[in-house]
Amino acid sequence: MEKQAGQIPDIRIYVVCHKPAYVPENPYLYPIQVGTALSGTKLPGMLHDDEGDNISERNKTYCELTAQYWAWKNEEADYYGFFHYRRYLAFDPSLNKDDGWGNIAYDRISEEAIEEMKLQPEIMRDLITKYDVISVRGRRYPRIKTEGKPMDVYHEYGMVPFQHRKDLDITLQILKEKYPAFAQTADSYMQSETAHECNMFIMKKEIYKNYCAWLFDILFEAEKRIDSTWYSVEEYRVMGYLAERLCGIYYEWLKTQPGIRAGELPKTLFKETAPKAVLEPVYPAGVPIVLSANDKFSPYLDIMIRSVIVNASPEREYDIIILYNDISEKNQHLISMAARDKQNISIRFIRVCEYFDAGKLFVDQHLSVETYYRLIIPEIMPNYHKILYLDCDMVADHDVAELYDFDLNGAVIGAAKDIDVAGQLNLNQNNWQTYATETLGLDSPYDYFQAGVLILDLDGLRRTMSSEDMIQMALTHSYRCHDQDILNIVCKNKVTYLPQQWNTLMDWQEIGRSRMDILKMAPRQLYEAYTQARKRPYLIHFAGYQKPWDVVDCDFAEYFWEYANLSSYYPMILRKTKRCLMDEREAELSRIAKMEQNAGIRKIANKVLPIGSRRREWVKGIIKRKR
Template identity: 40%
Template sequence: MADVPTPRIAVFVSTHRPVALFDSEILRPVQVGSALAAERYPWALHDDDGENISDQNPLYCELTTQYWAWKNIEADYYGFCHYRRYFDFSSELHCENPWGEVMADYINAHSQTEYGLDDATIASVIKGYDVITTEFKDLRRFPGGVSTPRHHFELAERLHPEDLDRVLAILKETHPDYAQDADAFLNGHRSCFCNMFIMRREPFFAYCAWLFPILERFVAETDMSDYSVEALRTPGHLAERLFNIYYAHQMRIGVGWRTRELQCVHFLHPERGDVFEPLSVSGRVVPVVLASDDAYVPMLTTTIFSMLSNASNERHYDVVILERDISAEHKSLMRRFFERFPNATLRFSDAGSLVDGYRLTTNNAHISIETYYRFLIQEVLPGYDKVLYLDADLIVEGDVAELFDVDLGESALGAVRDIDFAGNVGYRDGKRKAYAHDVLGMSDPYGYFQAGVLLLNTAAMRRLHSVDEWLRLAGNESLIYNDQDVLNAECEGRVTYLDASWNVMTDFSGRAERVFSFAPAWAFKAYQQSRQAPRIVHYAGVEKPWNAVGTDQAERYWRYARKTPFYEELSARLMGSPVRARASSPRAIGENSPLRKVVDPLLPIGSRRRELARAIGLAISGRS
């Protein structure tokens, strides 16, 4: 087998997919089902090294890691968790959902600190205990009317209750002294979940020597040839119940274990944050980055479509979306739609983990948190030293390759002067001018640029600040336009000003007369000229073509929007109709289940609450 260092404490993290990892020597990722996998992850251990049951992972789930560790690893403590579920080693009691789990977003440095998932804390918590489990919960407190562990198993519609009876019969035959413990547990009201535990070597080896022969006999005596995918996982589900029985028996006979219970943390987004290398394609590449969440996908798609519709056939456009929770369905739909452009590549990167833990707010209702994602570009695309950033509330009428080719020299970025800010500076009250001087520290307030279209010299931006420094600066609550203000304050004197036609703000609510016209004559004239032949039209105000009829330059927007797959949805937004949530997964509860009466009114099908509940349900049922 592979040469694996001997750890004093080894907590194995079972995973079957690429996931984010904590900075830890104790938390050791293991690729489960490696014997069946098409790809072996070089960053993980593998459950098919040495003596193993890796090829039985479809039946045993995360237990293939447990078996592998039992047979091949020398340690003082053995622990097991999952790629999205970890123990909470912190001293703080965290708020739990109705199913008894602490819900968290991302696996990163922030959550590692919050939940004590660093090596020093983990070691200090484990020291002195024989067995650590997740908390034992009273099932009667769960939603859905669950009463006992037996009832809980019977409610799992894809499992077979007779399998529970079959394994109990095997247990009572082979270990009759466990009979009363099995009956007491299954007819009681408390249970711990998820096949998660940490044990000293001696009790761990004794438990494995007890558990696996029982499961092996169950598999040998059970015809599972017609079982569903979920039902095939029955040995893993049974192990979760058998662990509780084993634990109860040891407590009853007084083996003297020193035990402790820890909260379970369920991470909703365990995926890795992507770092992209430059494309290896023929022709010169134009890297373009946009940011969006799932709700903004129709507008995002319209922006990208307008850009590629006017793109040069001689260039290749590397379109990277910094996103937060864009659904798999939306990603698939966008990829299929943009296949018509062979000179473009569409890539998605989950940016949420990179901004998680920062105090990021906006002082304008129409500005979203995604506006901060532009600071991430220098880290997400480390191989590019020049990148074009576009907001997703604009349409492109020119070829952005021409914009990308602008020589920035030593400038940190290229941008268009902000006519709205200049108009505010021109007001007689002097408030915006004072803000620019006193808060932003700018010597030339009329040099303030609009950040919806940015040509970034990412090499220079990296020298100026790290991503961490940019985000902390942008968290200043005294700023009006947080991220845009920070860019202006930090980059003054390092800006190449672009032709105004590359970022033409629309005249919403008569703002050109009320605000823009107060700018210096040269600035206002440049704005008026840019409107004659705009290369990018930016709907930067509160009025957008999809939320207000008669918006300035709306006809340009709809010329592109009506050709996208989201035209009906955009039209519905304009007419004030509710946009129906797209269901992204099959129903988790059968049509005839009595739980429908409880679940459907509270968790409508296709809703975000429904998907969250489904994720929690998977955790409680022990599914990997």
Template identity: 30%
Template sequence: MSILVLSDALTELPPSISVIQSEIGEAGGFSPAFLSDLKIGESDHLLLSSEAVHLSPNLEQAFVQESYLTEKTIATHHLFQEESLRTQLGDNQVLACKEEVLATTVRSHLVNQLKVHESDLQNVLSLLKDLYPHYHEAALAYLEQKSYLKVVAFYMQASLAQEFARMVQRVAKSFFDNFDFAKVDVHRLRSLRHFFPLLFSAFLSAPPSLQVKRIGSVSILHPTIDLFLPLWKEEATVVVFASNEKFAPALAVCMNSLLEHTDPSHFYDIIVLESDITEFSKARLELLVSRFGQAKLRFFNPKALLFGRQLQKNPADHISLETYYRFLIADILPQYSKVLYLDCDTVILEDVAKLAAVDLQGKVLGATIDVEIPALAGGLDPDLGPYLSKVIGLGEGEAYHQAGVLVLDLSKMRSLHSVDEWIGLAGERKYRYNDQDILNKECRGHYYTLPMEWNLVVDCNHRRLPIIEAGPYSVLQEYLEARRHPKLVHYAGFEKPWDAPDSDFSHLFWHYARTSEFYDRLLAMVHMSSSSPGKQSLLLRLFPRGSKRRSFAKRLFYRTTGS
């Protein structure tokens, strides 16, 4: 069976199905090129979908709508399954969508509701009369009935499909040969796609009429959203970020620093997981990357993969929804085995290909230790030690890792948990540090500890270093050494360089900001931050980030919620 999907825009469909996609113009399937380049055997069958509508061999009702064409949607409705389609076909010649019943005739519906020009309709009918008189009579009969075929989706023998295609091609070519594109707008051009179902209905009912079985269909609300990203270059270093429009300027600075330290002989596949970055900001980021021929930038919206899942955002912290995107990476990049995940509030001072080349020694992921946790769990936060022991399952002396810089073995991540299982874990409200806690719990014993120089967290508001000093001396030594020779600086915490330009290591951020495409916007952000102190929320004024009062409030929250 050959599967053809007519689409307004080519997308990456689920890898479980082998589909031929054909990008159509404004007139849809009503085209001189319809099926012209499709190579199928005469004895084969063709399954065709158009207008984001797919035949469902197990659907009792005429029509259902799904948001995305996911693997779950395909399995639920038996989409693209040849055995089920053949069973439904039986002794019939064609499977097609069920028709709708209108309150008026099809002709009236086309002209009055769908704004098809009467002159265009008459032109098509005239061409049918000249070229295919028997189809002309069938088309006239169809226009006077109240059973209306909205879209074309069918399953039939290839020879029949090719016969239909020749009819469409010939009529469409004759129509467009005399069509003055200079005198029509896009709305009139789009109205021509309604002639595709008209021709199909005439093809089915013209004598000798074909044996047609009408079955249910599934309409996809968002058909142009990709569900995964294909492999770009097998030898490329893959770097994944999660961002939103608010953090786009910081992402630009991070990417600029990354690109400044790349090897010209190596390839870098940069992937940004996002749902609301504007086209204007994307254009700026693409302009930045275009200066480096060895790098490719791709954006991916995970909305389809998150659809229907409940993600718990911790109300007591500043963790954003984008943080959870890292759990989806294994599904987004099904052809990849090893990638880097980096928080975008970082500055990179070394070639990340060297980080990606680290031998994880069979572990699931690589990360640095969280430098504050030993001191906090050792007594500064009386509740943290028992929490790490009881909830996370860490034994005495076991390291707790920071999740802002990760080297991920995706093959092992998939073996450990499915994406559904990871997201299910993320929905549990018992965790203090959300996804970071989940990774530490589920990957316990499967961490490879990276040198701290690859994730040097800054001394946020001069409050982090005193905490580290209260912990093990060996951790302090490693932290101080990493500060002397950092390979990646992470502005973790509430204090960011664009809010506090004189904060720890902010000079590095502004060094790369000056040559990024967002320098003007970053300067505006600094101005807004310094000139609008009164815009702080009441919650932040009562419980400032980093304050003892906020820490107490968080501990109280965890106790009352049983965390």
């Protein structure tokens, strides 16, 4: 029954998904899970293609077409459309930022992208109702020749090893047998240098119903005639590939029909589509521990986690959450093995890149974008009230549940004072006094805390400032210590200071200077607390540029290697460390050779390689072998 003039049309654009994906709130967008019958799991908040009359179990060959079939057989609407979870149509025909593959590329489905695409319901409705059919804007093939001819739709099929032109030939033959009226359009489209791709479109109801009857009649017959017995996974997606070509033929045919209003819109491609993470506690009374890392840091993250587990109480439960952007599935698996067969330990990985425009955040050679993940913890953990945040360039040598049990006494954060900054304040280095009071607004610069170990009262932090506002601070200011500075600003006078044992900084050392030269200039009470903590540290923090996997005998390295021995990454770390040691030895020999030209070798050797030092013994061994 046709809608009366003035009635709002029923527009349904199905966003095809095979895994959890972020779909923006929009009355015209309907996420649908394809291949539901094969997955064994129904994704929440979506339609499912295995209900009613369906071909869900044939998804491996029909791909997104199982959603098109389902909508044809089970849904009633005035307009039917199909997007992919990574590809949408943009409702601004003037957009023209083609990436060379017919896409307007975005990092993610952000508010800025939605605005630029004009993905607002009113704009979408006004544009959709002007047409009977809307297709993806045609993509013109690059000016290259195949088989002596310019690239066209026909010759493009089969350019990749998982497509076979004989399958297209069979399909075109079926089309001409069953629907000879389409033969001329089919031949013309096959010779065209412009293609309409991805099985994406919006059609009025009658057109869509007719299209589906035509499409599936051809494909079901093609499925019978094409021998796919030995096809690989990619080859077996053949019905989806063929449907792209048939869709283009049908669109071109519609354009020749009297009274048909046809339009084209640009296609977008989103790099990241994971849904925004919202975490629920694993244990009702567990110890939530949050860490952040990237893929390269996975080995050291693993060692940190194993040190926590080794010292964990069997009477407590530990909810370990890793915030990441690019940790590979392989590394996630290796790290998760640390909790294997442990009922009181949970390890989860939460991808959080959709919260950031990483390119705008200020990072440097020692700090990566992952350090900013602390700022979004209140938002992605709305049902948590208190958590521990721990940097992963450290090891635990005590049960961190005791740290979690600290009473914050109404403060929103628990952290240790930064003795390094305190020492710089008294040395009057880097203008820290002015920076801490004027830029950070601290009443006392000596109250500045180190953010590598935090107890966070998330409820209190949410009341103080939103994650969005903290991220905005990071985007609009270039702070010296990045998110650590932001937390010091936001949590001013709302801090419970932790003993130095719970964040014991290592002492980096160079020829002629060390971090200890700075630390001993801190206020005496703080320095004395630090020196006491060094005797029995609970959390050893390898903050700064010297790490034990690079400098094997650095301060506190023995703690790292004790737990590294338990890691799946231990052999790999040893190989890397061996290469570093060999490079260092060769560098020392080279330095000595150069200095020998200008002074006596013994005098120089005693200066560069102090008597009794490990480095001196290494070099002596090399010299003996070379002789």
